[in-house]
Amino acid sequence: MTTAPTTHAAALALGDDALVLSHRLGEWAGNAPVLEEEVALANIALDLLGQARVLLSLVGDEDELAYLREERSFRNLQLVEQPNGDFAHTLARQLYFSTYQRLLYRELATGDTPLTGLAAKAVKEVAYHQDHAEHWTLRLGDGTPESHRRMQQACEALWRYTGEMFQPLDGLDIDWPQLEADWLTSVTGVLERATLTVPEGPRTGAWAAGAGRQGLHTEPFGRMLAEMQHLHRSHPGATW
């Protein structure tokens, strides 16, 4: 099944977001600080992979899209391709992205596009992702001086990638400025409760990041993609 081309670009962009973040979270398998958290991150990764499969299937063949595209053809946000860093970076990335995804999917779930079904199902998954990131942000921000310092550092490092999320996607009937305002209210609320300082750096403009939706990606993305695609490229059509 393919959608009307009007929502192709949006499905591709949101599908790539989910796919790439899923792979990043999967990198914690075997490396997470505690077993319980490893399973939690893997669950989130699998939720996102499920979303990516539905979204990419709306556009074309999911395997071809995931494993045989070049870096410049991916339309994901630069935020989701950022390396895991320490646990605080992973959670700051998740808090920023899951808040965006929850607000966006909530809107999409009430619409009437090929994405409506997926959005209605995924919004519950994503609400849990946000809840998980929020609880950790509160504990790390309001924890020890070391955890506070790291969480603050992570929130600031990723702040400049957050403006890109609100570039309008073609074919979606969304009030983007309102979405951004809601996102800011939600995220700043969490950061303040976590005794963290809301970063002051730019989120848009020349000093901010963000051309992922146009196919321009940051340096770590190429290495991630090489790891993600090498098996399929080395053994085309392999199954088990």
Added chain:
Amino acid sequence: MTTDGWPLWEVFVRSRRGLSHTHAGSLHAPDAEMALRNARDLYTRRNEGVSIWVVPSTAITASSPDEKDPFFEPSADKPYRHPTFYEIPEGVKHL
């Protein structure tokens, strides 16, 4: 970060409405709220539950193996305590 300082929690899961919570296992978590979330991820990811309890393991008092005989043996030869003399109504499955 290690779990050395994290307390142990016992997890009880209710699989369906009408059933009681059953012990599912244990896990480490920094506090009760996170223990609930970890329990959700570890013990209900295959749709096993509709409700979860977490209890600090230290709050549980267990019978000891030494007390096994005085505790349990006396009930072994008292078949009249089993309610076998009436029929269970149809449709009651979990009595």
